Amino acid sequence: MHELPVTESILEIVLRHAKEAGATRVMQIDLTIGDFSSIVDDSVQFYFDILSKETIAKDAQLVFNRVPGKLRCWDCQATFAPNGREYSCPKCGSMRVQVVDGREFRVESIEVE
Amino acid sequence: MKVSVVERILSANDRLALENQTLLDAHGVLGVNLMASPGAGKTSLIEQTIDALQGCLCLGAVDGDIATSLDADRVAARGIPAVQINTGGSCHLDANMLKRALSDVPLDEIDLLLVENVGNLICPANFKLGTHFSAVIASIPEGDDKPYKYPPMYTGVDVLIINKIDLLPYLEFDLDYFSRGVEILNSGIVTFEVSCKTGEGIHAWADWLVEQVEAHTQASE
Numbered sequence: 001m002h003e004l005p006v007t008e009s010i011l012e013i014v015l016r017h018a019k020e021a022g023a024t025r026v027m028q029i030d031l032t033i034g035d036f037s038s039i040v041d042d043s044v045q046f047y048f049d050i051l052s053k054e055t056i057a058k059d060a061q062l063v064f065n066r067v068p069g070k071l072r073c074w075d076c077q078a079t080f081a082p083n084g085r086e087y088s089c090p091k092c093g094s095m096r097v098q099v100v101d102g103r104e105f106r107v108e109s110i111e112v113e
Numbered sequence: 114m115k116v117s118v119v120e121r122i123l124s125a126n127d128r129l130a131l132e133n134q135t136l137l138d139a140h141g142v143l144g145v146n147l148m149a150s151p152g153a154g155k156t157s158l159i160e161q162t163i164d165a166l167q168g169c170l171c172l173g174a175v176d177g178d179i180a181t182s183l184d185a186d187r188v189a190a191r192g193i194p195a196v197q198i199n200t201g202g203s204c205h206l207d208a209n210m211l212k213r214a215l216s217d218v219p220l221d222e223i224d225l226l227l228v229e230n231v232g233n234l235i236c237p238a239n240f241k242l243g244t245h246f247s248a249v250i251a252s253i254p255e256g257d258d259k260p261y262k263y264p265p266m267y268t269g270v271d272v273l274i275i276n277k278i279d280l281l282p283y284l285e286f287d288l289d290y291f292s293r294g295v296e297i298l299n300s301g302i303v304t305f306e307v308s309c310k311t312g313e314g315i316h317a318w319a320d321w322l323v324e325q326v327e328a329h330t331q332a333s334e
Contacts, residue, residue: 002236002239006122006123009122009123009124009125010122012125013118013120013122013124014118017116017118017120018116021114021116023114023116031122036264036265038265074300087297088297095293095296095297096296096297096300097297097300098300099268105121105122105123106118106119106120106121106122107118107119107120107122108117108118108119109115109116109117109118109119110115110116110118111114111115111116112114112115112116113114
């Protein structure tokens with residue numbers, strides 16, 4: 001999903017926080033990406049390497065921390081991880097479920113010097 | 114040294130979306146983001162909505178397309194202010210584009226703003242615009258498996274409009290299978306079954322819009 005503008009946003013957030021911290025170099029960027037967020041890690045890395053060339057985040061390691069998707073059953077309140085494409089409640093069989101985890105899409109932290 | 118950030122990657126767009134919504138609120142305007150595949154009936158629904166709400170509400174529209182002003186022209190021909198956004202290649206509207214368009218919309222003269230997103234079942238779902246509601250229009254000829262294949266769109270919307278129901282007798286569309294797919298992703302979503310061709314179901318949608326505008330006005334007072 002739009003890995004180029006997404007990567008531009010990541011870089012903007014990283015550089016802003018690095019500047020606030022008085023950093024001279026960014027070594028690592030920890031991203032929290034939920035399983036229900038659509039993002040292709042390789043594409044982000046590819047664009048990041050290009051966009052960060054003239055910045056203090058050049059050569060920073062991108063770490064993609066994936067958060068598993070979690071669903072909650074509207075009918076019996078059971079929470080469970082989706083089983084592949086199977087979203088029905090394993091406890092009561094209901095198809096009425098909601099996503100409670102796995103939509104995260106954020107820059108968690110950066111490692112700087 | 115580790116620096117905690119905890120900032121959403123789309124936060125810049127979210128901030129602008131909030132500004133847009135604040136602007137709409139300040140003028141007492143309810144905004145709706147209409148999304149769908151190309152040809153599902155976004156512009157047709159706006160045309161039918163304008164006709165159904167004649168004398169009830171003052172409408173305005175913002176139409177988003179890669180090119181041409183075909184949609185804004187159609188809508189403007191029905192007598193309402195319409196602003197066209199040409200994205201020049203971008204496959205979705207974002208809050209920044211809507212912000213620029215809003216400066217050309219006579220917000221003091223309207224109660225309801227219908228924003229027609231670029232025809233696309235994927236990307237628009239990820240970009241808040243600052244409208245109060247979002248809706249997806251699913252049309253019968255597209256097939257009944259779209260909720261299963263495009264979950265982010267169906268998860269993120271407040272309203273589902275099923276269009277072209279006049280074609281149900283002629284096409285293989287299993288409404289139960291379709292509805293089950295929607296229920297999995299968005300249980301209890303407000304749903305309207307319409308035909309922009311015959312007019313069936315349009316008044317229920319229009320009445321709902323009137324209720325939402327009234328509720329929005331009362332909440333602002």
